[in-house]
Amino acid sequence: MHKGILATAAAVAMGVSSLAMAAGTVTFGVQAPITGKYANEGQGIEKAVKLLAKEQNAKGGLLGKQIKVQACDDEGKATQAALCARRLTNAGVFAVIGSYTSGAASAAQPIYARANVIQTSDGTADELTQRGFKTFFRNAPPNSAEAKFTGEYLVNHKHYQRIAVISDHSSFSKGLGDAVAEAIKSDGGQVLTRAYINSGSQDFTSVLTDIKSKNPDVIYFSGYYSDGGLLRSQEKQLGMNVPFVGGDANQNVAFAKIAGDAAQGSIIVNVPAPENLPYKAAKEFLAAYQKAYGEAPPSIFTLTNADGMRVVMKAVEETHSLNPKKVEAYLHQKIDKFPGITGPISFSSKGERIGSAFQAFEVQADGSYKTVYPTSASAS
Amino acid sequence: MSEFCQQLVNGLTVGGIYALIALGYTMVYGILKLINFAHGDLCVLGAFIGLTVISSLGGASGSPAVWVVGLAFVGAVVAVSCAGVLLEFTAYRPLRSAHRLSAVVSALGASMMLENGMMLIWSPQTLVFPQGSLPSISWNIHGVQVTFTQLLIIVVSLALMGALYLYVNRTRFGTAIRAAAIDQDAARLMGINVNRVIVSVFILGPALGAIGGLFIGLYYRQAVFDMGWIYGLNAFIAAIIGGIGNIPGAMLGGLLLGLFNALAAGYISSTWQEAITFGLLIAILLVRPTGILGERVAEKV
Numbered sequence: 001m002h003k004g005i006l007a008t009a010a011a012v013a014m015g016v017s018s019l020a021m022a023a024g025t026v027t028f029g030v031q032a033p034i035t036g037k038y039a040n041e042g043q044g045i046e047k048a049v050k051l052l053a054k055e056q057n058a059k060g061g062l063l064g065k066q067i068k069v070q071a072c073d074d075e076g077k078a079t080q081a082a083l084c085a086r087r088l089t090n091a092g093v094f095a096v097i098g099s100y101t102s103g104a105a106s107a108a109q110p111i112y113a114r115a116n117v118i119q120t121s122d123g124t125a126d127e128l129t130q131r132g133f134k135t136f137f138r139n140a141p142p143n144s145a146e147a148k149f150t151g152e153y154l155v156n157h158k159h160y161q162r163i164a165v166i167s168d169h170s171s172f173s174k175g176l177g178d179a180v181a182e183a184i185k186s187d188g189g190q191v192l193t194r195a196y197i198n199s200g201s202q203d204f205t206s207v208l209t210d211i212k213s214k215n216p217d218v219i220y221f222s223g224y225y226s227d228g229g230l231l232r233s234q235e236k237q238l239g240m241n242v243p244f245v246g247g248d249a250n251q252n253v254a255f256a257k258i259a260g261d262a263a264q265g266s267i268i269v270n271v272p273a274p275e276n277l278p279y280k281a282a283k284e285f286l287a288a289y290q291k292a293y294g295e296a297p298p299s300i301f302t303l304t305n306a307d308g309m310r311v312v313m314k315a316v317e318e319t320h321s322l323n324p325k326k327v328e329a330y331l332h333q334k335i336d337k338f339p340g341i342t343g344p345i346s347f348s349s350k351g352e353r354i355g356s357a358f359q360a361f362e363v364q365a366d367g368s369y370k371t372v373y374p375t376s377a378s379a380s
Numbered sequence: 381m382s383e384f385c386q387q388l389v390n391g392l393t394v395g396g397i398y399a400l401i402a403l404g405y406t407m408v409y410g411i412l413k414l415i416n417f418a419h420g421d422l423c424v425l426g427a428f429i430g431l432t433v434i435s436s437l438g439g440a441s442g443s444p445a446v447w448v449v450g451l452a453f454v455g456a457v458v459a460v461s462c463a464g465v466l467l468e469f470t471a472y473r474p475l476r477s478a479h480r481l482s483a484v485v486s487a488l489g490a491s492m493m494l495e496n497g498m499m500l501i502w503s504p505q506t507l508v509f510p511q512g513s514l515p516s517i518s519w520n521i522h523g524v525q526v527t528f529t530q531l532l533i534i535v536v537s538l539a540l541m542g543a544l545y546l547y548v549n550r551t552r553f554g555t556a557i558r559a560a561a562i563d564q565d566a567a568r569l570m571g572i573n574v575n576r577v578i579v580s581v582f583i584l585g586p587a588l589g590a591i592g593g594l595f596i597g598l599y600y601r602q603a604v605f606d607m608g609w610i611y612g613l614n615a616f617i618a619a620i621i622g623g624i625g626n627i628p629g630a631m632l633g634g635l636l637l638g639l640f641n642a643l644a645a646g647y648i649s650s651t652w653q654e655a656i657t658f659g660l661l662i663a664i665l666l667v668r669p670t671g672i673l674g675e676r677v678a679e680k681v
């Protein structure tokens with residue numbers, strides 16, 4: 001009698017647990033700077049991932065499992081990033097989207113790799129894909145590709161000769177700045193000065209005054225929008241009439257707000273702006289984002305991270321598996337020109353995103369962007 | 381030469397702001413022998429309150445009127461003074477007879493409370509001041525560019541520092557402040573209401589800090605909830621360089637630090653700017669342990 005009850009109980013318990021396995025959930029992590037200097041980027045990434053998860057869940061989930069999203073705020077800092085990586089791996093995430101800054105992504109890499117958690121990031125520092133972590137995929141083009149384009153634009157297209165290159169001390173900004181300086185030299189331009197600012201210190205007038213006395217043709221800045229906007233406005237304050245070209249991290253709606261009047265005419269180099277993306281997936285995603293949150297995504301990086309989430313989901317569906325090894329193999333070898341929001345997506349064997357076109361945009365009086373190079377923009 | 385003069389103008393502007401903030405540190409230290417670590421955050425509070433006034437009264441777009449900016453200063457000063465008094469009553473007064481370390485911990489806690497409170501109220505993002513809150517006039521004097529904002533900051537901070545100096549040295553209440561700073565018990569015996577003096581210091585210091593904070597916001601046209609740390613640290617260093625507890629010392633220290641920072645960033649390297657600042661601090665403390673204007677206190681053993 002007793003045995004019978006126990007057996008029934010065991011059977012019921014097993015039935016319940018196997019049901020739970022079949023339905024169950026799969027957790028996606030978001031590691032992003034949700035507070036701090038890059039908060040609006042981080043919040044955009046979190047919103048995008050949650051939106052995609054909701055859409056997928058409405059379609060029946062991923063392999064029949066509902067997607068759960070767990071976010072961790074790394075403040076864009078390496079130490080916080082390592083803590084986030086531990087917290088998310090402990091929570092049993094399948095894949096992590098993030099982080100926004102290269103430094104934070106890089107600090108988290110080994111932890112995810114050891115736990116066999118797939119990571120996709122928009123970090124653009126070249127070394128991210130050169131450290132041999134099989135679990136890492138970059139959904140934005142690397143610094144070296146951007147640097148090559150920037151050198152071409154500055155020296156060959158605009159014929160600037162005397163160029164001041166400014167960076168902050170983050171691994172992203174320094175890496176991009178160095179790469180651009182190299183590209184300028186190899187294209188025959190002259191790097192007048194390789195200057196550094198302390199990100200967040202707000203007062204850049206001293207550095208700019210020094211640059212002003214060297215009389216450059218153009219200032220190139222490889223850092224983030226919050227400092228870039230200030231540099232641009234302080235340039236104007238100092239009465240400098242020198243064109244300003246910023247790297248991809250300057251493309252954020254806050255750049256124009258912070259720079260104020262001075263924003264107009266600034267050039268930013270990046271992959272195409274969200275609203276200029278010609279793809280069907282982009283139009284659908286932007287409309288859904290606008291509908292869900294009543295605002296446009298803060299920058300292109302919301303979209304590249306959304307693409308990271310989408311390729312991981314695609315790989316899971318194609319391989320019918322939540323085995324990270326199989327998903328990784330699919331992403332490395334099989335995925336080919338997947339129609340992403342930011343263009344067709346494929347990955348190299350190192351997890352490098354292949355084939356993205358850069359453009360140079362000019363900030364207009366109303367804060368919108370106009371593509372100025374290449375003049376006949378072919379976005380794919 | 382024009383480059384050097386430009387660096388002087390840049391440095392004086394930041395130095396004026398440092399000096400305004402440093403006064404709050406030095407006055408509190410002078411009376412309570414306490415470093416008010418929450419002071420930098422009080423300044424940020426001033427910037428946020430000023431921004432809120434400007435953006436709610438200044439209209440959606442375009443330049444806010446002069447009276448709106450004036451009101452922003454008044455609002456920031458009043459609100460931050462109240463916050464300063466509240467801080468004194470809740471965080472410092474209950475611990476006045478406790479060990480000094482407890483008050484320092486309390487100050488750090490208050491700083492975190494303020495910082496995170498501001499993050500919750502005003503969002504963690506960089507907030508931007510409306511374009512044209514101050515007239516964007518600038519003058520070019522022999523290649524040296526001076527903006528209206530810079531001139532305003534330099535003139536107002538010098539005027540406020542002068543007024544504070546006169547108030548502390550020429551009025552009866554100022555004498556009471558100085559007396560309480562030397563010896564609270566003796567001052568009490570002479571009929572001075574020391575608690576009132578302390579409250580007044582927690583009104584004056586934060587009021588000046590609020591103006592400094594709003595100047596930061598208006599000058600750089602942005603404010604972030606966590607910027608109090610860096611300005612607080614610099615002002616604290618300025619107060620020590622000048623001799624902490626000494627009011628003219630804080631003014632001198634602030635201006636010197638601003639100039640020094642600008643010249644170090646312009647002529648050596650902004651990478652080393654902070655290292656150079658701390659180098660200066662160490663050098664001054666080696667030569668004059670009490671700071672430039674600090675008096676050597678003879679301790680009776």
